[in-house]
Amino acid sequence: MEEGPLSKSRFEALTYKYPRFYPQKVKDFTLDDNLPLAGLTIRNEYRSKAAKFGLGTLDVLPLELLQESLSHLDVSTLTKFRHINRRAADVVESIPEFKAIVMHAPNALLGILSVETGHLISCKALYEQLCTAECEHCGSFAGYLYVLTCSRVCFHCFTAKERYLPLRYCDARRKFGIDRKILKTLPSMRSIPGKYSREQLNRPKRLVLVDSGSAYRAGVALHGSPGAMRRYASHVYAQELQEHNIKAFHASANGTYLPRHLYPHDAVEGNPLRFMGIIRMPWLNRATREPEYGAYCIGCISCHDNCLLNQFDIQTLSHHANPVMSLRRIYQRLHRRLYTEASFSEHLRQYGDIRDRKHIGT
Ligand SMILES: [Zn+2]
Ligand SMILES: [Zn+2]
Incomplete structure (x- = not known):
């Protein structure tokens, strides 16, 4: 195995920039792939003209202090403030954090404003996530932002972990035993109609979705413990399911179909x-x-690909830290993991160098 730091050219030779099996190159059909204005920078319509009016009493503050104060505002308020006049637009666009977001992650800002979570996220918090490389859950390099809690996440975590599955109000109510009044106080978003997931499933309606982690904590606080919450929720669910099954029975007798379960299936x-x-x-x-x-x-x-083609399911990789995990599951997790030059060196140390496009054991 090659010793010493990995060179840029070797890193580029051993990696793909995009998931290779996607004909559309980069599309994961996430929120940013459904934004009507995706890819546009946030335009300053006043850019060419000098400001005629000031900011009133705010102008007594030194610019640095004004920038620092404004950077703590939520992005929804900040973008509204920007539209007051030319001077306000100039000041907002001179905030270093806002400038960096507009330059490097304009779709993050557009997406947050589009799904109406802008009031939950400060400009400072969004900038901090822009400058954070690791997934908040697993610590590997992560290329995505979860807009309900402004968290950096990797593909594997947001497609597998419960906490990154936003829930419809009715599902959160059943799952955690909380009512609509509580749900309305929790972080929620309004989805953008479009195609989502690799299957490109069409979802033409706007849905109100609540953050499942917040709903879980609200349920535990209401019922006193996770166990009490689950018992309450399963009792209510059993009652609702009984009523639903009676309806489904009558519906089938009338020639219509109702599914025999209340929870939608999570196809991860x-x-x-x-x-x-x-x-x-x-x-x-x-x-x-x-x-x-x-x-x-x-x-x-x-x-x-080999695992899929040859149906490998060998129980262990001799050099792998977790002998219980099957080879197929290891590569299911790894094939969508992103690396930087630094984290790729560590990956090669753990899984072995690459020869003929395959890892060889350490
Ligand atoms: Zn992760
Ligand atoms: Zn690898």
């Missing part, structure tokens, strides 16, 4: 709801001031 990676609050976002490296998008490992993609 194929669940369109998981993609509605997710935006692709680069990592802004504070040291170089350059955005990094990460790249996919050529070895993991080939090994993943």
Whole structure:
């Protein structure tokens, strides 16, 4: 295995910039792929003209202090403030954090404003996530933002973990035993109609979706403990299911069909709801001031394809830390993991160098 730091050219030779199996190159059919104005920068319509009016009493503050104060505002208020007059637009666009967001992650800002979570996220918090490289759940390099809690997440986590599945009010109510009054106090979003997930499932209506982590905590606080919450929720669910089954029985007698369950099936990676609050976002490296998008490992993609083609399901990789996990599951997790030059060196140390597009054991 090659020793020493990985060169840029070797990193590029051993990685793909995009998931190779996507004919559309980059599309994951997340929120940013459904924004009507995706890819546009936030325009300053006043740019060419000098400001005629000031900001009143705010103008007594030094510019740095004004910028610092405004950067703590939520992005919804900040963008409204920007439209007061030319001077306000000039000041907002001179805020270093706002400038960096508009330059490197305009779709994150557009997406947040479109799904109406702008009042939940400050300009400062969004900038911090832009400058954070790691997934908040698993710590690997992550190329996405979950807009309900302004968290950096990786593909594997947002397509698999419960906390990144935003829920419809009716499902959150059943699952956590909380009423609409409580749900309305929790972080929620209004989805954008469009196609979501790799299956490109069409969802033409706007849905109100609540953050499941917040709903879980609200349920535990209301019922006193996770166990009490689950008992209450399963009792209510059993009653509702009984009523539903009676309705389904009568409906089938009349020739119509009602599903025999109340919870919608979570098809994890194929669940369109998981993609509605997710935006692709680069990592802004504070040291170089350059955005990094990460790249996919050529070895993991080939090994993943091999597993699928040959139906491998070997129980262990001798050099892997988790002997319980099957080879197929390892590469299912790894083939969509993004790496920077630094994290790729560590990946090669853990899974072995790459020869002929395949990892060889350490
Ligand atoms: Zn993760
Ligand atoms: Zn790999």
